[in-house]
Amino acid sequence: MKTIKLIFSRISFYFLSNKLIFIMFLLGGIVCSTSFIYFYGNQLSTKKSEVSTDSSYYTYTLKFDEPTSYYEIKNSSLLNSEIIEDVMAVHYLLLDDLPKEFNKNNYIDYYLRVCTQINNKHKLFSKMGRSEFYDEEIKNGKNVIILPNCDDIFSLAQGDTVTLSGREYEVIGVNTFIDNFYIPSNTFDKCGYSIDEITIYTTERMSRTENSQFIANLHAEFPQSDLIESPSESYKAADSYFIGDFFLIMCEFIISALSFMFLIKFLIDKSNLENIIYLIVGATKRKLFLILILENIIISGIIGIISIAIHLITYNQFFVYFNVYEGLQYSIMDYIIIFISIIILSCITAIPFIISCLKNSIIINKNKYN
Incomplete structure (x- = not known):
């Protein structure tokens, strides 16, 4: 003192x-x-x-050990909560599923997938033509498709048709991803595609605590899956x-x-x-x-x-x-x-x-x- x-x-x-x-x-x-x-x-x-505001803080990707059904993802209570903007369902394509325009020798360079936005809310970016589906196309399950941005489709134009998994689709645009075909959600369901992977987009970014809790909820909802992308990686990097x-x-x-x-x-x-x-x-x-x-x-x-x-x-x-x-x-x-x-x-x-x-x-x- x-x-x-x-x-x-x-x-x-x-x-x-x-x-x-x-x-x-x-x-x-x-x-x-x-x-x-x-x-x-x-x-x-x-x-x-x-x-x-980086997109990595709003994105979660789950890869399933065994393919799951469109119905299970569509009706998941967790994925229908208010914080979820959209869910992209992904089906991995086989070599025989690809359109004839694609060079089969180049397939190893592209891990091609057919995708759908279940809520049709997450914005895609367009390389050519449209990057979204009209409500009527979604409701009626129209055979329309947005192509990936890779060299093999440069010869295709808006309005052309391509065959994917034995179905003909009208080309309405090209997105900026090199490996994603996009079709309307009801078309995806009608085709009977199983889901190998989902990407979840949230309406707002979560805090570290909220992020940890949401990941725990995802594991509880989908125990037979691996989380391959989440905001946790960005937080760890920071x-x-x-x-x-x-x-x-x-x-x-x-x-x-x-x-x-x-x-x-x-x-x-x-x-x-x-x-x-x-x-x-x-x-x-x-x-x-x-x-x-x-x-x-x-x-x-x-x-x-x-x-x-x-x-x-x-x-x-x-x-x-x-x-x-x-x-x-x-x-x-x-x-x-x-x-x-x-x-x-x-x-x-x-x-x-x-x-x-x-x-x-x-x-x-x-x-x-x-």
């Missing part, structure tokens, strides 16, 4: 003896710490992953960059802090006579070093609290407009990590300045101030 009182009295001395320098130091620390908060949110991959990203942000903070840390050295020098007295009356350099470090912890802690308060209070009115990613939010845990980091990094930055103040012997310091 006495040490803490001593430290606060020294900080009070810094302020009273050099108000301008002390205020400049505080302002420099607040600017530096506020920048650290900004980069923490906008540069860390783990934070960016929380608001990324986590793998955390150390590198955080190290870069720490370096940015330290470099910024060094630009005004000479001010605290000036203040410490001003109290050097007091430091010499401590040494003369028996305090060790280790004890004095501890006092100076505790001073820095308290000052940087005050700066951290002020910076976090400024960021928290003005975030929606000011800082949100400078975010690289829309919807970026800071949690309580984020602010705790930031606060601790500011203190630790401030101490690391201050150590060289503190050591320089303690490097002289007691006799040299005593002669200096005689």
Whole structure:
């Protein structure tokens, strides 16, 4: 307790003896710490992953050990929940199923599949012609087809016919995938295609917790399947960059802090006579070093609290407009990590300045101030 009182009295001395320098130091620390908060949110991959709109955060793919029926997928309660935008059912094609226009020698280059969007809501991208089916085509199970974007179909045009699995289809367009034929959902059902794989598209991205729960529900609903794609891979990839990203942000903070840390050295020098007295009356350099470090912890802690308060209070009115990613939010845990980091990094930055103040012997310091 006495040490803490001593430290606060020294900080009070810094302020009273050099108000301008002390205020400049505080302002420099607040600017530096506020920048650290900004980069923490906008540069860390783990934070960016929380608001990324990449399609990988909305997509789950299941591969079945044994083919399942269209009816089972269509009537799954889990896949009919509000969070599901669409389900793409996939049937793997055999060599004999392919249209005559396809070069059988090239089949190994394309893992061709016939697909259908069960809810017809997920948007496809068009290379040529249409990339969606009309309601009438879906309802009546019309034999219309959207072709994959591969070299073998370049000779085909909209309105031509192709034969797939023994059925003739009218070509209405070409999609951007190189291996997917698309037909209406009722046509897929009428053909009696089994389902080897499904890709699930969600209406909104799930948090890490929600993602884990949804995956558990998928495994419970379809135990004889393997999850081959999910947002978990994207979250893991973001986590793998955390150390590198955080190290870069720490370096940015330290470099910024060094630009005004000479001010605290000036203040410490001003109290050097007091430091010499401590040494003369028996305090060790280790004890004095501890006092100076505790001073820095308290000052940087005050700066951290002020910076976090400024960021928290003005975030929606000011800082949100400078975010690289829309919807970026800071949690309580984020602010705790930031606060601790500011203190630790401030101490690391201050150590060289503190050591320089303690490097002289007691006799040299005593002669200096005689």
